[in-house]
Amino acid sequence: MSVRERIDQYIADQPPAKSAELRELHRRILAISPDAQLWFLDGRNDDGKVVTNPNIGYGSATLSYAGGDTRAFYRIGLSANTTGLSIYVMGLKDKTYLSQTYGSRLGKAKVTGYCIRFRSVEDVDLDVLEEVVADAMSPGPAGGLS
Template identity: 75%
Template sequence: MTVREQIDRYIEAQPPAKRAELRDLDQRILTIAPAAQLWFLDGRDETGKVVTNPNIGYGAETLSYADGGSRPFYKLGLSANTAGLSVYVMGLKDKTYLSQTYGARLGKAKVTGYCIKFRSVKDVDLAVFEELVADALG
């Protein structure tokens, strides 16, 4: 199964309202960055244990760890959760960047060092979301 097929299967498995919002955000991201590398993480660790919500990833970068190790990973992630949706911006050096740059303009969203959580796309300014995507994947 291709990564795109895994992503589509994940989106289709969501409740109708969340499915529509994930599809919309996926299309917006791909319109901004059509050549972005796609990722799908099913949320399981190497032993098969579920450790996180599944994630759709876009773009590519190398994450570096304190122990000197590194690994390839996505730059922007999208995930459904029990409370709504999450968007992850990976590799940020400044953990205040998201909140300072987008927090006040994004709408009803919780913004942390690398994660933006919101209940529904109706709660966020989609023009600001698209600006954030272009910034993260540009």
Template identity: 80%
Template structure:
């Protein structure tokens, strides 16, 4: 199955209310970046063990690790979980950036170094969330001299 099929299957497998919110966010992200590279991670490691919630990924960047290894990964992730939905902004060097830049304007969301979690889209300001998404998927590249990104 191709990535779009995996994404559609993942969204379709969610409970009805969460399915509609996940589908709406997926459409909003694609509207902001229609040519973004799509990813689907099923949450399993190389041994087939579940290690995380499945994630839909958008965009592409090269992440560099302290040991010198690099790997391609998405810029923005979207995931359903038991308590609601999460949006992940990958490649941030400044772990306070999301909280300081968007936290006070997002609404009822938990903001960590790279994750924004919320129970329902009704709890967040979708305009501000779209700002986060546009920022994450912008042309800012890892290592491009931008102090916010790695």
């Protein structure tokens, strides 16, 4: 199954309201960066154990780890969770960037060092979410990305 097919299946497998919101966010992210590399992570580790929620990924970045290892990964992640939706901005060097730059304008969202979590798209300002995505997907070090 291709990455696009796995993404479509993941979105379709969600409850109807969450599926519609995921589909809308997926469409908006692709409109901002139509040529972005797509990823799908099923949430399982190398041993097949579920360790996280499945994620749709967009773009490509090289993540650096404290031990000096690097890994290719996505720049933006989108995931459904038990209480709503999450958008991940990977590769941020400054863990306060999201909350300081966007937090007060996002609406009813919890913002951590690299995650924006919210119950519904109705709770957040979608124009601001699009700014976050455009910032993260832009080439170079915008937003403290590596």
